[in-house]
Amino acid sequence: MKRKLTPRFLIIGLVLTWAIWAIWPTFQYQNLSxxxxxxxxEEGKLQQIESRMIKQGLDLxxxxxxxxxxxxxxxxxxxxxxxxxxxxxxxxxxxxxxxxSPESDFFTLFTSATNESNLKLSRYxxxxxxxxxxxxxxxxxxxDDAINRVLEILQNRIDQFGVAEPTIQKQGNRxxxxxxxxxxxxERARTLLESTALLEFYLVKDIxxxxxxxxxxxxxxxxxxxxxxxxxxxxxxxxxxxxxxxDETVSVSELFxxxxxxxxESDANISEEAQLAERPFSxxxxxxxxxxxxxEKNVYAVKKIxxxxxxxxxxxxxxxxxxxxxxxxxxxxxDGTVETMYNLFLVEDxxxxxxxxxxxxxxxxxxxxxxxxxxxxxxxxxxxxxxRKWSIVTGSNVGRQVALVLDKKVHMAPNxxxxxxxxxxxxxxxxxxxxxxxxxxxxxAGALPAPVDIIEERVVGPSLGADSIRRGTQSVLIGLxxxxxxxxxxxxxxxxxxxxxxxWNIILVLAVLASLQATxxxxxxxxxxxxxxxxxxxxxxxxxxxxxxxxxxxxxxAAVDGGYDRALTTIIxxxxxxxxxxxxLMQFGSGPIRGFATVLFWGILxxxxxxxxxxxxxxxxxxxRKGLSKLSI
Amino acid sequence: xxxxxxxxIDFMGQRKLSALLSAFLISAGVISLVMNGGPKLSIDFKxxxxxxxxxxxxxxxxxxxxxxxxxxxxxxxxxxxxxEIKHFGxxxxxxxxxxxxxxxxxxxxxKIVDHLYExxxxxxxxxxxxxxxxxxTVSPKIGSELSGKAIMAIISALGLILLYISIRFEFRFALGxxxxxxxxxxxxxxxxxxxxxxxxxxxxxxxxTIVGYSLNDTIVIFDRIRENVKSSKRESYVGVVNRSxxxxxxxxxxxSMTTFMVVFxxxxxxxxxxxxxxxxxxxxxxxxxxxxxxxxxxxxxxxHENATK
Numbered sequence: 001m002k003r004k005l006t007p008r009f010l011i012i013g014l015v016l017t018w019a020i021w022a023i024w025p026t027f028q029y030q031n032l033s034x035x036x037x038x039x040x041x042e043e044g045k046l047q048q049i050e051s052r053m054i055k056q057g058l059d060l061x062x063x064x065x066x067x068x069x070x071x072x073x074x075x076x077x078x079x080x081x082x083x084x085x086x087x088x089x090x091x092x093x094x095x096x097x098x099x100x101s102p103e104s105d106f107f108t109l110f111t112s113a114t115n116e117s118n119l120k121l122s123r124y125x126x127x128x129x130x131x132x133x134x135x136x137x138x139x140x141x142x143x144d145d146a147i148n149r150v151l152e153i154l155q156n157r158i159d160q161f162g163v164a165e166p167t168i169q170k171q172g173n174r175x176x177x178x179x180x181x182x183x184x185x186x187e188r189a190r191t192l193l194e195s196t197a198l199l200e201f202y203l204v205k206d207i208x209x210x211x212x213x214x215x216x217x218x219x220x221x222x223x224x225x226x227x228x229x230x231x232x233x234x235x236x237x238x239x240x241x242x243x244x245x246x247d248e249t250v251s252v253s254e255l256f257x258x259x260x261x262x263x264x265e266s267d268a269n270i271s272e273e274a275q276l277a278e279r280p281f282s283x284x285x286x287x288x289x290x291x292x293x294x295x296e297k298n299v300y301a302v303k304k305i306x307x308x309x310x311x312x313x314x315x316x317x318x319x320x321x322x323x324x325x326x327x328x329x330x331x332x333x334x335d336g337t338v339e340t341m342y343n344l345f346l347v348e349d350x351x352x353x354x355x356x357x358x359x360x361x362x363x364x365x366x367x368x369x370x371x372x373x374x375x376x377x378x379x380x381x382x383x384x385x386x387x388r389k390w391s392i393v394t395g396s397n398v399g400r401q402v403a404l405v406l407d408k409k410v411h412m413a414p415n416x417x418x419x420x421x422x423x424x425x426x427x428x429x430x431x432x433x434x435x436x437x438x439x440x441x442x443x444x445a446g447a448l449p450a451p452v453d454i455i456e457e458r459v460v461g462p463s464l465g466a467d468s469i470r471r472g473t474q475s476v477l478i479g480l481x482x483x484x485x486x487x488x489x490x491x492x493x494x495x496x497x498x499x500x501x502x503x504w505n506i507i508l509v510l511a512v513l514a515s516l517q518a519t520x521x522x523x524x525x526x527x528x529x530x531x532x533x534x535x536x537x538x539x540x541x542x543x544x545x546x547x548x549x550x551x552x553x554x555x556x557x558a559a560v561d562g563g564y565d566r567a568l569t570t571i572i573x574x575x576x577x578x579x580x581x582x583x584x585l586m587q588f589g590s591g592p593i594r595g596f597a598t599v600l601f602w603g604i605l606x607x608x609x610x611x612x613x614x615x616x617x618x619x620x621x622x623x624x625r626k627g628l629s630k631l632s633i
Numbered sequence: 634x635x636x637x638x639x640x641x642i643d644f645m646g647q648r649k650l651s652a653l654l655s656a657f658l659i660s661a662g663v664i665s666l667v668m669n670g671g672p673k674l675s676i677d678f679k680x681x682x683x684x685x686x687x688x689x690x691x692x693x694x695x696x697x698x699x700x701x702x703x704x705x706x707x708x709x710x711x712x713x714x715x716x717e718i719k720h721f722g723x724x725x726x727x728x729x730x731x732x733x734x735x736x737x738x739x740x741x742x743x744k745i746v747d748h749l750y751e752x753x754x755x756x757x758x759x760x761x762x763x764x765x766x767x768x769x770t771v772s773p774k775i776g777s778e779l780s781g782k783a784i785m786a787i788i789s790a791l792g793l794i795l796l797y798i799s800i801r802f803e804f805r806f807a808l809g810x811x812x813x814x815x816x817x818x819x820x821x822x823x824x825x826x827x828x829x830x831x832x833x834x835x836x837x838x839x840x841x842t843i844v845g846y847s848l849n850d851t852i853v854i855f856d857r858i859r860e861n862v863k864s865s866k867r868e869s870y871v872g873v874v875n876r877s878x879x880x881x882x883x884x885x886x887x888x889s890m891t892t893f894m895v896v897f898x899x900x901x902x903x904x905x906x907x908x909x910x911x912x913x914x915x916x917x918x919x920x921x922x923x924x925x926x927x928x929x930x931x932x933x934x935x936x937h938e939n940a941t942k
Binding site for chain 2: 487
């Protein structure tokens with residue numbers, strides 16, 4: 001009986017052709033130099049290759065992985081109108097509960113909190129419906145919509161930033177995963193992603209109002225034990241600061257003429273500790289003439305004080321808010337040392353103008369002759385609506401200070417010299433031109449509807465990534481070579497057939513991964529190793545069976561047939577259990593585990609195909625030859 | 634070539650001895666686990682911050698530790714000197730692990746990197762990019778979700794496997810296979826706990842690989858038992874199981890050997906990132922092979938004896 005082998009060879013040939021076609025882009029990419037990749041990117045051909053190749057995970061290649069989550073409490077706060085203390089309390093309690101039990105759902109907590117405290121949502125969200133349940137539903141929709149907009153904006157930012165192979169995808173309803181493989185400057189990328197890009201223009205409050213409020217804050221927190229502990233801790237961190245009484249950087253209250261405490265403050269011998277007890281807030285600050293300075297070491301304490309409920313009440317009463325400057329600067333002290341300080345501004349609590357009016361933003365170096373000559377700046381132009389508002393604001397506030405605020409940090413606070421009618425303005429206060437460029441990108445891409453929190457961040461440095469992939473690949477190849485050699489030594493020609501099947505198996509798995517556009521990670525490699533093991537095992541089971549049959553005195557052909565038949569159930573039972581495990585892990589597992597399961601699932605299916613179908617075909621083509629009396633096994 | 638000639642080893646006769654050995658290994662691991670308060674979970678599950686940096690010359694861990702006793706981040710002072718600080722791969726690379734801190738300063742991991750960079754001027758590479766080997770921050774939120782999902786996945790996978798083996802074989806085989814799996818994972822966990830290695834996501838992947846491998850190994854032997862039970866009615870059950878193990882012994886040895894070769898090379902040369910992962914697999918291959926013969930099969934015999942009594 002001559003078996004028809006031609007259709008079998010045809011199937012094998014087709015599958016092999018497909019596999020090589022599928023794996024080609026990956027192979028091509030591996031052999032490109034960095035320069036070639038750059039030129040292909042410029043020609044727009046890189047996209048084609050990238051869309052069909054296996055990506056390397058961060059654990060192998062280096063780069064960064066970030067999981068962002070939309071901050072729902074703040075989103076709801078932003079959407080609410082006429083917020084009052086009752087509303088704030090509800091939001092705060094939900095935020096606390098989220099810290100206690102991080103896995104609970106925000107809307108569930110928010111719903112129960114509103115019910116408990118009898119909060120009428122229609123007071124704050126009258127645009128969203130009349131009953132609480134209707135409002136909650138449309139707020140839920142709003143949140144879903146927000147995440148989609150965030151996704152779009154982040155995509156836009158990353159595109160403009162220009163990084164190879166970005167992956168950005170939604171996970172569930174609230175999260176976005178960004179993977180930037182091979183990114184060198186992870187800090188820049190992080191800032192770019194995290195920035196809400198909310199640009200606001202605030203008027204700075206009068207110095208007398210500022211002075212007044214500081215006195216009130218001092219009184220409000222005086223004697224508060226928790227505050228005393230924090231301010232004490234801050235004052236003990238004094239390594240570079242001189243402890244001179246006649247320091248030029250005098251306490252702010254001194255300069256602004258604190259009337260109520262005038263006797264005590266004129267006393268130059270008063271100890272720092274007593275000052276702290278008397279004026280816990282203003283003692284932490286320094287007078288910088290035009291503005292208020294906060295030494296770096298005091299920032300935490302100042303922020304803590306500003307978070308106190310009673311302090312917030314005092315600020316709300318005058319309709320003001322304190323904002324820090326974007327970066328710290330070094331200020332020379334009278335004794336020749338320098339101190340790094342942030343600036344603190346008291347601004348109106350309502351912004352005059354927000355970033356929605358920005359038409360175009362460009363990073364530049366400041367022109368010669370201007371105050372910002374040679375400094376990195378961002379040029380803004382506004383749309384007509386924005387330009388009109390801006391001219392009204394500037395026109396009616398000539399002489400006042402206006403703060404340009406990005407993500408609640410003051411970049412600059414110039415005095416308005418005259419009415420600005422063209423809608424053009426510029427932002428200063430960047431550390432370098434790269435920062436200005438990134439700010440221009442985020443301003444162009446638009447502000448996020450709500451701030452995002454980074455809830456997971458992983459950065460693998462390029463050196464570690466390169467090292468791990470080099471050594472990982474090398475050792476996998478060495479291990480593989482050892483197995484291949486062993487199989488030939490042990491099973492002779494049959495071993496060669498098994499090796500052929502094994503290499504086939506690996507190529508096919510990689511081909512499937514490439515067409516799934518999967519990312520190969522460390523757990524994925526684990527899956528591949530297990531696949532190799534399973535594939536070898538299937539062949540070993542078959543060969544040992546064939547040997548048994550041969551020992552019983554069967555002819556080569558009968559032995560091969562018998563061996564395959566008897567091995568088949570074993571292989572299927574052993575593999576099906578593993579496939580079940582792989583399928584379950586694909587369903588429930590997250591990220592890396594899913595990667596492992598995907599490789600394993602396809603690997604086992606393919607190894608069953610190669611072991612049962614491919615090697616069988618090769619064996620049959622041997623045994624169907626006439627006169628074969630010995631099998632090399 | 635043949636390594637294993639026709640053997641006739643009385644495996645089942647050793648089952649008391651093997652039960653003792655396994656009990657010893659498991660209890661050593663479990664005692665260590667209990668004393669350490671459970672497995673040492675990585676930040677993947679617990680949340681926290683991990684930073685690893687590369688100095689340009691060998692560093693003394695004690696020096697790094699004392700430099701971390703007072704880290705000032707924007708006026709907030711932290712003492713990390715009691716956290717886990719150790720060499721990472723070579724003795725010029727250092728790894729620091731800090732548990733999750735509520736309301737941690739913004740960009741916390743980078744602030745630690747900055748502190749480490751500035752504390753030892755002259756002993757660091759010129760660029761900070763080359764200095765950072767890796768850093769990661771995971772919020773406990775992600776961690777607890779992950780643990781929940783992982784447990785869910787493992788329970789449902791085990792349930793389905795139990796079901797499949799019960800249908801294809803008999804229920805007692807399913808129990809034997811699951812017991813062998815539990816045995817393997819417990820021993821590997823125990824050894825990891827004794828060595829003080831932490832359980833990260835990729836170690837979980839290694840555990841799953843062990844599970845897959847051990848299961849495969851067990852099923853191959855079970856399959857032989859099923860076949861031999863059908864063909865020889867007169868032989869005792871223990872005898873059939875023994876013969877089945879002997880029949881498939883050559884396959885067991887060769888498969889274990891080849892897999893061992895791959896993971897051993899990976900362990901030896903694979904680099905720091907892959908090291909613990911490969912270690913888990915090495916333990917798994919050895920324990921998995923052992924448990925198919927000495928745990929899964931004796932349980933099947935024992936359950937059979939109980940049923941026929």
